Amino acid sequence: MELVTHSEIDEVLANTLMALATPVLPQHFSTLVKRLAAFDNLIIIAYHGEHRPAVLYREYTDPVVYLPMDSQYLGGDYLLDPFYREHLRGDVHGIRRLRDVAPDHFRRTHYYKNYYQQTTLLDEVAVFANITESDTITACFGRDRTSGKPFNKRELEALQQYELTLSSLLKKHWQDYRIEGVGKAPPAPxxxxxxxxxxxxxxxxxxxxxxxxxxxxxxxxxxxxxxxxxxxxxxxxxxxxxxxxxxxxxxxxxxxxxxxxxxxxxxxxxx
Incomplete structure (x- = not known):
C-alpha cells in the first residue's frame, strides 16, 4: 500500500464531512478508510440492545463474503458474534480488531467454521460508535480471499490514529437513526x-x-x-x-x- 500524505487525508476527510446527513456518506466514509487501510469489504450494521441487528450499507469485491449474512448472521448467528458481544458491553467507541476481542477458542467453534469460513474473511476491524445508551453503529472492514492477507501493523496504526474521527463521523451521521419496529421494552436476557x-x-x-x-x-x-x-x-x-x-x-x-x-x-x- 502506498503512503498517503496528510494533504490527501485532509481532502478526503473534508469531502466526508460535507457528505454528512446525505445518502452518499457511506461511500465517502469508505474512501476515507481506504486511504488509511485498504480493505476488501465493508458492512455497516446498527445494533439495538439485544434485538436483531440491521444492515445499513455493504460493499465488497467478492460477493461470497456476504452470502451467509442475511440467512445465517441476521438469522441468529449474531448472538454468538464477538462484535455483537462488544456492542452489548455498552458505551463502546473507536477501533476493535476481531482477533483481539474474540474468545481464546473462537476459531475452534462451530460458529466460526459454519459462518466465518464461508465468508473467506481472514481479518476484520470495526469502528464502533454509540448513538444512544442501547444503539450502536458499527462499520466493519474486512480482508478476505480477494487480497489473501490480514491488515498489517502500519495499517492498524493508521486506523488507530483516526479512530475518534471515524467513530465521530458514524455517530454524527446516524445520530437520529432508530431501528424500525423495535419496541421500547428490552427482551429478557x-x-x-x-x-x-x-x-x-x-x-x-x-x-x-x-x-x-x-x-x-x-x-x-x-x-x-x-x-x-x-x-x-x-x-x-x-x-x-x-x-x-x-x-x-x-x-x-x-x-x-x-x-x-x-x-x-x-x-x-x-x-
Whole structure:
C-alpha cells in the first residue's frame, strides 16, 4: 500500500464531512478508510440492545463474503458474534480488531467454521460508535480471499490514529437513526430466553448457570476462560459442562451447536 500524505487525508476527510446527513456518506466514509487501510469489504450494521441487528450499507469485491449474512448472521448467528458481544458491553467507541476481542477458542467453534469460513474473511476491524445508551453503529472492514492477507501493523496504526474521527463521523451521521419496529421494552436476557426455548422445544430444563456455560462454550471460550469470567475454579466449570451435556444427552460441542442454533434462529425471529 502506498503512503498517503496528510494533504490527501485532509481532502478526503473534508469531502466526508460535507457528505454528512446525505445518502452518499457511506461511500465517502469508505474512501476515507481506504486511504488509511485498504480493505476488501465493508458492512455497516446498527445494533439495538439485544434485538436483531440491521444492515445499513455493504460493499465488497467478492460477493461470497456476504452470502451467509442475511440467512445465517441476521438469522441468529449474531448472538454468538464477538462484535455483537462488544456492542452489548455498552458505551463502546473507536477501533476493535476481531482477533483481539474474540474468545481464546473462537476459531475452534462451530460458529466460526459454519459462518466465518464461508465468508473467506481472514481479518476484520470495526469502528464502533454509540448513538444512544442501547444503539450502536458499527462499520466493519474486512480482508478476505480477494487480497489473501490480514491488515498489517502500519495499517492498524493508521486506523488507530483516526479512530475518534471515524467513530465521530458514524455517530454524527446516524445520530437520529432508530431501528424500525423495535419496541421500547428490552427482551429478557439471552440465557433466560434460551432456557425457556429449550424447555418448550425439547423439555430440557437447564439451570441459569448451565445455560450461561452453554453460551460461553458456543462463543468460543475455553474452560479456563469460562472460569475466569465466572470467577469459579476450573474444576467447577468442568462439572457444569458435564451436567450440561448430560441434561442435553450430548457429548460434544458439535452436538451442542446442532441443538441450540435452531433455537437461536427462533429467538432472533421475535426480536
Amino acid at each position: 439471552l440465557e433466560e430466553r434460551l432456557r425457556e426455548a429449550l424447555n418448550q422445544q425439547h423439555s430440557i430444563r437447564l439451570s441459569p448457570r448451565q445455560a450461561e456455560v452453554a453460551l460461553f462454550i458456543l462463543r468460543g471460550h475455553s474452560s479456563l476462560s469460562i472460569s475466569l469470567h465466572l470467577e469459579v475454579s476450573l474444576q467447577t466449570v468442568k462439572v457444569f459442562r458435564r451436567q450440561l451435556y448430560a441434561k442435553c444427552c450430548i457429548s460434544s460441542q458439535a452436538e451442542l451447536f446442532a441443538l441450540l442454533m435452531p433455537l437461536f434462529a427462533r429467538l432472533a425471529e421475535h426480536q
